[in-house]
Amino acid sequence: MKVLLIYPYASFKVMPPSAWMPLSLSYLAAPLLRAGHEVKIFDRYAAQFRAGQDKSAVDRAMLKALSEFRPDVVAFNTVSPLVFDLVECAALVRHVFNGPILAGGHHVTALPQATLNKIPQLDAVICGEGEYSLLHYIEGQNHHDIPGLWFRENGSIIGSPPVQIPALDQLPFPDFSLMDLGYYLNRSLDTIRHRYVSTISLLTSRGCVKKCEFCSESLTYGKGVRFHSPEYVAELVYRVYKDYGIEGIYFHDNDFLINRARTEKICDLMMKRGLHKQIIWGIQARAEHIELALVKRLKQAGCVLIEIGIESSSQAVLDAMHKDSTVEVNQRAIKVCQEGGMGIHSYMLTGVEGETQADLEQRLEWLKKVRPNSFSWSQLEIHPGTRLYERLRRGVFETMPWTRDAVRDYYYQQNLSAITAEDRAVWMRKHYEPYQRLIRRYNTIRTNRPRRLWSFFAMKAKEKLSRQGKK
Ligand code: SF4
Structure with a gap:
């Protein structure tokens, strides 16, 4: 069978020179290829880089890929903020x-159910981890026996709950050769913060044991955390490097640090294979798992960056989000990374319930005081499937139209803070953005070798010239 996998379009005014790869499609493709099927990926996100x-050029390229490849099955991946793209593509x-x-x-x-109701062109949807369910679908297994599959039958929509893949090591290595590597392997400052390098993203475990109110991670991966073995991880890293x-x-x-013994083993295996001398790497971790001895071990093995979801410098906000974390623990984690010479990035959330301008000021002051190497503030988004959605927006997505404008309005209007989105944007431009730019410039110069810096500035100059040429 021939399967065309399609990743959605995101509509950026300025596309970054590179980005984190959409890993999900590489993982979905791998078991299909192992079973002897033919797979192509059309990545609408990367296509817009070209x-x-x-958007109509991206649509035309997608339809061209469809007519040239002549698949038996087409499968889309989607997230709520981009579901309008699925609606438009399914019709096309x-x-x-x-x-x-x-x-x-x-x-x-x-x-x-809502997806099948709203998008009549879809024959079925797959919930949860899709690798084996998609394989079983294209191999003609009875729909009733495929975990996580929802479909129409006798005028109703029926389905079954997804089942977690129990042994992750049985999954073949993700196939990156199907991705637009001409785009994703470009050097970028954004994949491993401020390091101008060419990267690939990997996932070595699935799930999370925490239940932050805004997060939808456990929705797809289910309860608990499952791991690839350290041996699988070291071999995969070696292969992608080679x-x-x-x-x-x-x-x-x-x-990445939830199972300390496993993390240490991965470090050991990477060093044993000499990978620590060839590549640098970055991870995400919970603050409470960051300890000095472990940070030093990670650094020896080539890790240069730990990213933490700190979210807020207010304990009341952390508690309200069910973050199960404290300001003190977050502060200590930053300090430990600084002591261990490890780069640290702090993810912060803005637009949370009742947020005032004083809260924004206090958060920025806190960042200036604790000084993580880098930080980013993301607007809180209330996605279906989260506990926050159930509490504040239950039923909204199910009943609204899934058009581009309606979905954008939904996300635009969900600002929960006490100040208006416009006032916040003005404040951010005046106070947050200059400081963030300053830190970014400082770190870019501090963490990159001169030759690499030179190639970064040369790339920026080329971009500028090409923009001017277009004007
Ligand atoms: S935001 Fe919370 S629930 Fe989501 S992955 Fe991070 S720690 Fe887990």
């Missing part, structure tokens, strides 16, 4: 394609 903001594809069209990802896992000549790896695991 087509610019011309159905116009010229008679075979089954499927969708998977966080959004359909949260709202399988096959793609990358300079860095970003591990997307929610908490």
Whole structure:
């Protein structure tokens, strides 16, 4: 069978020179290829890097890929903020394609019935981890026996709960050769913060044991955490280094340090294979698992960055989000990383319930005081499938239209803070952005060798010239 996997378009005014790869499609493709099927990925996100903001050019390229490849099955991945793209693409594809069209990802896992109701062109959706369910679907297994599959039957929509993949090591290595490597392997400052390197992202565990109110991680991966073995991880790192000549790896695991013995073993195996001398890497971790001895071990093994979801410098806000963390623990984690010479990035959330301008000021002051190497503030988004959605927006997505404007309005209007989005934007421009730019410049110069810095500035100059040429 031939399967075309499609990743959604995100509509950025300025595309970054590179980005974290959409790992999910590489993972989905691997078991299909192992079973002898043919797979192609059409990545609408990467395609816009080449087509610019011309969405119709991306649509045309997608339809061209469809007519050239002539798949038996088309499958989309989607997330709630981009579900309008699934709606538009499903209509475009159905116009010229008679075979089954499927969708998977966080959004359909949260709202399988609503997805099938709203998008009549879809034949089925797959909830949870899709690797084996998609394989079973294309191999013709009875729909009733496929975990996580929702479909129409006799005028109703029926489905079954997803089942976790028990032994992750049985999954084949993700296939990156299907991705647009001409885009993703470009050097970038954004994948391993401020390091101008070419990277690939990997996922070595799935799930999280915490229950932050805004987070949808456990929705797709289910309860608890499952791991790839250290041997699997070291071999995978070695292969991607050898096959793609990358300079860095970003591990997307929610908490790379949750199992300390496993983390130490991964470090040991990477050093044993000499990988610590060839590549640098970055991880995400919970603050409470950051200890000095472990930080030193990570550093020896090539890790240069730990990213923490600190979210807020107010204990009341952390408690309200059910973050199960304290300001003190977060502060200590930053200090430990500084002592161990490890780069640290702090993710912060803004737009939380009741947020005032004084809260923004206090948070920025806190960052200036504790001085993580870098930080980012993301706008809180209330996604279907989260506990926050159930508390504040239950039923909204199910009943609203899934058009581009309606979905954008939904996300735009969900500002829960006490100041308006406009006032916050003004404050951010005046106070947050200059400080963030300053830190970014400082770290870029501090952490990159002169030759690499030179190639970064040369790339920026080229970009500027090409923009001027377009004008
Ligand atoms: S925000 Fe992080 S710690 Fe909280 S539930 Fe999500 S993945 Fe887990």
